[in-house]
Amino acid sequence: MSRAAAPWKRVPTPVVDVLMVAVAAVDVWLNMWEHTRLGVALAAVGCIALAFRRRFPLGVFLLTLPIALMQDVALAVLVALFTLAERSRNRRLLAVCVALSAVAGSTPWPLAEADRTMTLVIFVYSLATAAAPVLFGQFLQAQRDLARRLDEIEEAREHERALHAQAVLARERAQLAREMHDVVSHQVSLIAVRAGALQVATRDANTKEAARTIRSLSVTTLDELRTMVTLLRASGGRATELTPQPTLADLHKLVESSGTHAELTGELPAAVGTPAQRAIYRTVQEALTNVRKHAPGAVACVELWQDGDDVGVTVTNAAPTRPSLSLPGSQQGLIGLRERADILHGTLESGPTAEGGYRVRLRIPLGAD
Template identity: 65%
Template structure:
């Protein structure tokens, strides 16, 4: 907005209306300088000028009230102001055209009417009518232009508001995805480590002969269990926002798989291989699948052995983690039940599937299968 427009908008409406009335009154007074002007003509001029005070509330009525003074006088300010106000307040094009025609006709009528109306008079009357009609359409067109400008400005504001709303929604979506990914990483990494502490503390509690050592191992196990329980609630809250995209860095790859197995505390055999040049997303998915499967073995199948098989065929690749039946009773640990859900989400990102089911021998099997093109 320019400085001039800003200053104009600061002018109060009553000041603008008063200025128009004064200008219209001066215009009418100049045209009424002839001696012997009837009082009726003065009254019509006063009515037409004063009506401009009401032009914002009753624009059509004000246009009609300025017609008598246009018939009796050669004036321009009051009729043009009335037509402009009407044009800015209505979208009825036929009404605007009719008012412009009325104004042109009123300004062209010879008053008082004369019986001696020659052909030359008719020609000049027609010329004057066309000229007056063009003059009357000028404020109408300008008023419509101002109305269109206001419409465009309002639409621009609405578009900007819609864009702000879209940006806010996009930011919320990104935040939701980050929360979901953070929840998945918390479960895959933090839960993995804490559950290992709990399992090792439980084993130490059972094997220790010194009562003080057993009590210390018991305290560690209880704290680990409570930590897992709190972590489960945090993951549940974070996952409430949903989302299946975005990844956090740094992320593990297949190069870290052997280290994961070595640190798992489970007798595990690794066999097979995956396609060469496999992408980082696929590597991460395979790693997290093995990590979650070994975590479940520690939790629910103490003493069991595990087999991690990497495989590929003409159309698919994947990993199968199978464990034997447990050899001793498991220690009760809280389960957030989000591990397999997160793995299925990762598999879906690759266009694959994840299956988890018990084996006939009393163990358990988790298998990730993804199309080769996803590698």
């Protein structure tokens, strides 16, 4: 359809206007009843006015009306009506212009008495003739509006697809950032703690230097991980992980390999959903990691509990028994835990205890999914 219309669109507008004026003038010259000076002058004005029909459609139509008095079907009037209908959205104005064209076409010229029946027939004929270009012009206008609307819909869809792709990417980045912090940082910090302990305990110079190097590299890696997690979180969003992760069945192994003096107590019902199990696991993992980093030698207690329709875990550690190592903190752990809790319509509370320790408490609805 667009290829068929392309050649017409390549014709310059002035050329089209000149041809339209010429064709209208030939039509008037061949079909006008009487070539009086007044009639020729009015016809000439109406034909020349067609060159300005795009800018002044209503005025050009009014200038072509006298031509309808002097011939049966005036091409200039029909062209002016079509242009007006193609550009105007005023239906009442178009109806009035059709009526005026029909009246002009059915009025005898020169003015004289005429058969009323014949005048009525001519009026109906003129009315139908004038309505045709108006309907066609309105059709083209509606077609353009529809094409414009389809373009807008397509643009909206493209924008929606782009937003969806960005949202998916943001969720993936947020998930990656959270897993990097929860899993990778957990393992690297454990390596740093063990290397630091070995550096203090060993008397062999080579072993001490190797332990110092391992601890230094681990600290540097934690710094880089912190930067990466911060960048991923800045471009990501709050989202729920969809990838299967450790569950409550892995808690015993986590507590035993945490590198702290920790004890796991309590049980949870089997009805706890997988997302809630992951949130509990990550909470325990983060809390024990913080105990290793900030409370060396402290005893920790991991308590699983159920309170009515809620389940949760409380991780409490005592005061540290020795100075902590200067390991970097990402400041993202508790933020990630709170995000998990919010997603599952739960709460996370954390803060120091009166005895100098620290407590992290997660509460999640039993049916959270």
